[in-house]
Amino acid sequence: MKEYKEIQTTENTLYKTICDKCEKEQIYTDRFTKAFEPEMQHIEINFGFGSKMDGKSLSFDLCEYCLLGIIKDINYKTKKERFWKH
Numbered sequence: 001m002k003e004y005k006e007i008q009t010t011e012n013t014l015y016k017t018i019c020d021k022c023e024k025e026q027i028y029t030d031r032f033t034k035a036f037e038p039e040m041q042h043i044e045i046n047f048g049f050g051s052k053m054d055g056k057s058l059s060f061d062l063c064e065y066c067l068l069g070i071i072k073d074i075n076y077k078t079k080k081e082r083f084w085k086h
């Protein structure tokens, strides 16, 4: 026979994400609901062994506005734009 008793546990839950560039916050009202925009993007970069970063990993969160600014700065073109240019 198994008998169970009720225990209280604690768990960590994500409640906000802070942009690593402009420090805007995205608050989560619960696990799945975002209280307001901007959308945050989590970015992970793994550098190969032998590269200048030699196997290091970087991860950071950027809001949509900062990410779009970076994309604009590097003059990123969508595949469609690249296709039609050639």
Ligand SMILES: [Zn+2]
Binding pocket: 019, 020, 021, 022, 023, 024, 062, 063, 064, 065, 066, 067
């Ligand atoms: Zn930002």
